[in-house]
Amino acid sequence: MDRKIRVLIGxxxxxxxxxxxxxxxxxxxxxxxxxxxTGIRQTPEAIADAAIQExxxxxxxxxxxxxxxxxxxxxxxxxxxxxxxxxxxxxGGVIPEEDIPGLKEAGYAAIFTPGTPAAEVVEFINLQxxxxx
Amino acid sequence: MTSTTGIIQGVGEGSIRAIARALSxxxxxxxxxxxILDKLFARQQGFTIGVTGPPGAGKSTLVNRMIxxxxxxGNSVGVIAVDPSSPFTGGALxxxxxxxxxxxxxxxxxxRSMGSRGHLGGLSGATRDASCVLSAAGYSPVIIETVGVGxxxxxxxxxxxxxxxxxxxxxxxxxxxxxxGIMEIADIIVLNxxxxxxxxxxxxxxxxxxxxxxxxxxKPEVVRISAVNGEGLEDLWGxxxxxxxxxxxxxxxSRSAVRxxxxxxxxxxxLFSEKLLELEYNGRETAEELILAxxxxxxAVGKKxxxxxxxxxxxxxxx
Ligand code: B12
Ligand SMILES: Nc1nc2c(ncn2[C@@H]2O[C@H](COP(=O)(O)OP(=O)(O)OP(=O)(O)O)[C@@H](O)[C@H]2O)c(=O)[nH]1
Ligand SMILES: [Mg+2]
Numbered sequence: 481m482d483r484k485i486r487v488l489i490g491x492x493x494x495x496x497x498x499x500x501x502x503x504x505x506x507x508x509x510x511x512x513x514x515x516x517x518t519g520i521r522q523t524p525e526a527i528a529d530a531a532i533q534e535x536x537x538x539x540x541x542x543x544x545x546x547x548x549x550x551x552x553x554x555x556x557x558x559x560x561x562x563x564x565x566x567x568x569x570x571x572g573g574v575i576p577e578e579d580i581p582g583l584k585e586a587g588y589a590a591i592f593t594p595g596t597p598a599a600e601v602v603e604f605i606n607l608q609x610x611x612x613x
Numbered sequence: 614m615t616s617t618t619g620i621i622q623g624v625g626e627g628s629i630r631a632i633a634r635a636l637s638x639x640x641x642x643x644x645x646x647x648x649i650l651d652k653l654f655a656r657q658q659g660f661t662i663g664v665t666g667p668p669g670a671g672k673s674t675l676v677n678r679m680i681x682x683x684x685x686x687g688n689s690v691g692v693i694a695v696d697p698s699s700p701f702t703g704g705a706l707x708x709x710x711x712x713x714x715x716x717x718x719x720x721x722x723x724x725r726s727m728g729s730r731g732h733l734g735g736l737s738g739a740t741r742d743a744s745c746v747l748s749a750a751g752y753s754p755v756i757i758e759t760v761g762v763g764x765x766x767x768x769x770x771x772x773x774x775x776x777x778x779x780x781x782x783x784x785x786x787x788x789x790x791x792x793x794g795i796m797e798i799a800d801i802i803v804l805n806x807x808x809x810x811x812x813x814x815x816x817x818x819x820x821x822x823x824x825x826x827x828x829x830x831x832k833p834e835v836v837r838i839s840a841v842n843g844e845g846l847e848d849l850w851g852x853x854x855x856x857x858x859x860x861x862x863x864x865x866x867s868r869s870a871v872r873x874x875x876x877x878x879x880x881x882x883x884l885f886s887e888k889l890l891e892l893e894y895n896g897r898e899t900a901e902e903l904i905l906a907x908x909x910x911x912x913a914v915g916k917k918x919x920x921x922x923x924x925x926x927x928x929x930x931x932x
Contacts, residue, residue, distance in 0.1 A: 483641045484703065484728065509704035514728045519711035526717040530710065533723055535633035563630060 485513040485609060486536040490527035491520045492555060495545035500573060500594075504540065507598030508605070524551060528558035531567055537612075538605060541571040548575050549582065556587035568608050572596065617645040621652045624750050629723070632750045636725055639742040650742055657869070659691070659753025660857060661744055663773030668761030670779040671805040673712035674840040676756050680716050682850055683754060689721040691752030693743050695736055697760045698728035705729070709758055723752055729760050736760070736768050741876060744772065770798040771872060775856050778833070779803045780819065782811030796822055797830045801852050808839040889918040 489505045491498060498520050505515045516534050518527060531539045539559070541552055552571055559567055571583065572592035580591045590604050620638065623631020635653070639646045662679070664672045676692060683690045694709035705728030716722040725743065732738040736759055747755045759769050770776040778799035796802065796819070804815055816837060823832050834852045838845035887897060894900040894914075903909040 484730070505706060509699065509706045510702055512699075512702040512704045514698075514705045514707060514726075516707045516710060516726050518714050518717075519708075522714060523718070526714055529629075530714065530717045530724070532629055533633055533717075533725055534707075534710075535637045 485538070485605060486516070486534060487513050487538040487540060487605065488516045488518065488527070488531045488534055488536045489540045489542065490518045490522055490530070490555070491542050492522050492524050492527055492551040493543065493545060493547050494521060495543055495547065496520055497544040497573070498542075500544065501542035504542070504572065504598060504601060507602065511602040511605075513605070524554040524558055527555055528562060528564070531559065532562055532564050536567060537609070538568045538570065540601075541569070542573050543571070544574040546574070548573065549579055552583050552588060553586035560587070568612075570601075570604065572601075617648055620645075621649055624649075624653060624746065625656070627750060629720070632723060632746065633725075635746045635750075636743050639746060640727060640737070640739040642739070646742070650745055653745055653749035654870075654873075656749035657745055658751065659748040659755050660775070660860065661748070661755045661757060661773045662853070663757045663759065663769035663776040664779060665759040665769045665776065665799075666761065666779030666803075666805075667781070667784060670761065670781045671840045672758050672761065672779050673709040675777075675779060675803065675805065675838070676709075676758050677713045677716070678840055678843070678846055679754075679756055680713060680722055682846070684716070684719065684721065688754070689752045690716075690723075691744075691747030691750070691755040692722070692724040692758070693727060693740060693747070693755065694724065694758040695727050695729055695740060695760050698730045698737075700731065703728075703730070723747060723750070736772065741772055741873060745873075767798055770800075774860050775800050775853060777801050777803050777853075779805050780815060781806045782809050782815045784815075796833065797826050799833045800856055801849070802833045802835045803849060804835065804837045805840050807837045807844055808842055812837060885922070886918060889921050890914075893917055893921050 487508055489501050491501050505517045508515045516530065516536065518530055527539065539555065541555055543551060556569055559565055569588045570590045571588055575591055575593055583591055589608065592601055615634070620631050620635050624635050635649055638649055664676055666672055673694065680690045680692065692713065694707070696705055696707045696709060698705040707726035707728065710724055710726055713724055717724065727737045727740065727743065729737045740757060744755050744757060757769060757773055776799050780802060802819055804812060804819065806812065816835065819835055826832055836845060836849045836852055838849055890897045890900055894903070900914050904911055904914065
């Protein structure tokens with residue numbers, strides 16, 4: 481058995497800020513994970529469908545444009561609708577503190593804001609994997 | 614749906630989740646992966662196209678064009694895109710999908726990214742098995758994009774029915790250092806980025822190299838395209854269709870069966886050897902230590918293992 485943690489990093493909507501997403505993607509790769517990166521300007525649908533085809537354990541969404549309160553829950557809804565609510569959702573970007581409880585309610589296990597060290601994200605994923613086993 | 618039978622049934626019904634799970638099982642070498650493949654093998658119906666070539670040659674961009682082309686014909690298309698895994702951490706950044714994402718929500722397109730996971734040669738150890746799963750699920754063609762490394766061509770040509778080697782202007786020494794053997798293995802040589810300077814030079818260089826192809830080998834067709842602006846794609850599709858027509862379906866499947874058997878025999882040989890090492894030396898590590906300490910040569914170990922196996926067969930052969 482050669483099981484790897486698989487993570488998809490997606491950027492929904494029109495937001496073109498991709499540094500954070502790429503930074504996280506590389507950090508997770510360096511932590512030994514297989515990271516599928518979809519690129520920018522994806523529809524929530526395309527992200528959810530890609531996540532299912534890729535059979536990932538996690539989907540991480542990145543958004544700096546301010547549209548998170550709409551796009552984050554939409555990805556979560558689509559995954560539930562497609563019978564893939566076992567995939568763990570998390571996200572990051574420029575997200576005001578007061579929006580975080582609502583996103584957690586929508587199904588996000590954690591939200592990481594600017595300045596978060598990548599190690600914290602790696603730790604979060606490893607912890608979630610342990611909990612799952 | 615996590616049960617083996619559930620997955621096999623799901624693949625038959627075209628369930629995306631089941632296909633995705635089956636791919637993970639075979640990729641991870643789970644205990645039920647051979648059962649899954651055993652059930653799916655005979656259901657394969659598609660043909661496979663391999664796309665190889667140096668990093669950044671435009672392989673993914675071309676695969677994206679191929680998806681559009683085959684979808685327009687009404688086919689379901691499967692894609693396996695292999696990217697390199699880090700030999701140090703085992704991690705991988707799987708980015709081929711970026712260029713194909715416009716097809717992500719098309720239910721008749723299935724794209725799967727794979728890390729090479731320590732396998733050399735431009736594919737991952739499970740690429741053939743993954744291709745079997747997609748083909749059995751009804752995707753045809755199954756397109757396989759290799760890691761953009763130098764020696765990938767040989768392995769992909771063995772796996773795929775049709776192999777495209779993508780070259781681009783400005784490779785310079787890279788093309789020159791390519792052995793004639795690699796060019797012989799490709800069915801079609803695609804000269805991409807025809808919108809760029811240097812395409813003429815590349816074409817004359819490639820054509821000159823092909824002059825040296827050994828007698829008895831078929832010369833690959835050379836097609837000039839631009840995967841970004843679409844130039845030359847019709848010619849490429851024509852070349853692929855001509856080749857596909859020369860590979861009747863049954864022929865393809867029996868060829869693939871023999872190759873798959875070869876691969877399984879190799880894997881089994883490895884497994885049996887590990888078992889024999891266990892019996893003879895308490896495991897591979899000890900044998901390696903003895904070799905490194907200069908007490909044994911690798912040849913002596915190999916011979917010892919064969920003798921051991923022969924004694925075991927003689928012992929059992931009498932009944
Ligand atoms: C660099 C930058 C740009 C660059 C982007 C380059 C690029 N390719 O990314 C350029 C100049 C192109 C740009 C353009 C614009 N920008 Co700008 N930009 C920034 C800036 C200064 C830094 C962003 C950045 O790269 N940070 C570095 C990375 C590493 O950090 P990060 O993305 O935040 O990621 C960290 C965390 O958030 C988290 N994270 C992020 N994503 C994810 C995902 C996961 C899964 C996880 C776990 C964690 C995680 O982890 C990372 C590490 O800590 C920010 C201001 C700021 N301080 O954030 C504004 C900012 C994001 N931009 C802003 C705006 C308005 C724009 C423009 C609309 C400006 C305009 N009017 O033209 C355009 C829009 C461009 C577009 N197409 O979307 C606003 C957004 C306002 C809002 N949210 O309400 C900001 C916040 C500036 C501001 N204070 O007004 N921008
Ligand atoms: N000018 C030009 N650029 C192209 C063409 N085809 C691809 N590209 C560009 O070349 C770059 C690499 O393209 P990819 O399709 O990702 O190449 P690849 O061979 O899949 O790369 P790896 O998978 O990383 O080895 C991208 O910026 C493409 O837009 C073309 O015909 N002309
Ligand atoms: Mg590629």
